[in-house]
Amino acid sequence: xxxxxxxxxxxxxxxxxxxxxxxxxxxxxxxxxxxxxxxxxxxxxxxxxxxxxxxxxxxxxxxxxxxxxxxxxxxxxxxxxxxxxxxxxxxxxxxxxxxxxxxxxxxxxxxxxxxxxxxxxxxxxxxxxxxxxxxxxxxxxxxxxxxxxxxxxxxxxxxxxxxxxxxxxxxxxxxxxxxxxxxxxxxxxxxxxxxxx
DNA sequence: CCCTGATTCGC
DNA sequence: GCGAATCAGG
Numbered sequence: 001x002x003x004x005x006x007x008x009x010x011x012x013x014x015x016x017x018x019x020x021x022x023x024x025x026x027x028x029x030x031x032x033x034x035x036x037x038x039x040x041x042x043x044x045x046x047x048x049x050x051x052x053x054x055x056x057x058x059x060x061x062x063x064x065x066x067x068x069x070x071x072x073x074x075x076x077x078x079x080x081x082x083x084x085x086x087x088x089x090x091x092x093x094x095x096x097x098x099x100x101x102x103x104x105x106x107x108x109x110x111x112x113x114x115x116x117x118x119x120x121x122x123x124x125x126x127x128x129x130x131x132x133x134x135x136x137x138x139x140x141x142x143x144x145x146x147x148x149x150x151x152x153x154x155x156x157x158x159x160x161x162x163x164x165x166x167x168x169x170x171x172x173x174x175x176x177x178x179x180x181x182x183x184x185x186x187x188x189x190x191x192x193x194x195x196x197x
Numbered sequence: 198c199c200c201t202g203a204t205t206c207g208c
Numbered sequence: 209g210c211g212a213a214t215c216a217g218g
Contacts, residue, residue: 199218200217200218201216201217201218202215202216202217203214203215203216203217204213204214204215204216205212205213205214205215206211206212206213206214207210207211207212207213208209208210208211208212
């Protein structure tokens with residue numbers, strides 16, 4: 001593979017979007033993250049600043065003076081780093097159904113919820129639940145696109161609204177979830193088996 | 198261990 | 209110019 005204009009363009013785009021070198025490499029295909037990084041450097045955009053943005057690093061120079069703003073590039077598009085929730089668009093307070101072709105639709109419950117059901121106060125170890133609650137505060141709130149092989153894919157929030165994201169915490173094992181979520185995801189199904197219900 | 202970007206240097 | 213190997217972190 002070679003760095004065609006298109007590929008370089010995509011590289012620039014993704015890099016400025018804050019994508020990691022490995023992700024870019026994966027997207028491009030035929031190159032490794034090293035190649036991407038090498039190219040990035042050669043292109044001179046090692047700093048992820050499409051034109052100027054980063055808060056920059058406050059040098060040990062505590063100069064109370066006003067910061068000099070170079071008018072060098074006043075009209076820079078400046079690609080703000082947006083979380084880019086991937087799938088869901090920035091939902092507006094629009095309660096209306098977008099357009100459900102179904103003649104008779106019931107609740108807006110997405111039938112295809114491939115991922116584990118939210119723990120419904122079942123017979124799950126309270127400690128594990130507490131842990132999840134705790135962990136979800138630290139969730140990285142990844143969008144569908146941000147998920148990788150080793151990020152927790154536990155869904156959080158309501159898929160029907162914009163309040164939906166994935167845990168995203170590292171799932172170091174070969175598991176699809178982080179430690180906490182693994183805990184409530186698959187219980188050995190042995191914890192209290194004879195509930196003599 | 199997983200990951201990140203940065204650098205080097207033979208090609 | 210290219211990128212694998214390596215380095216230096218998190």
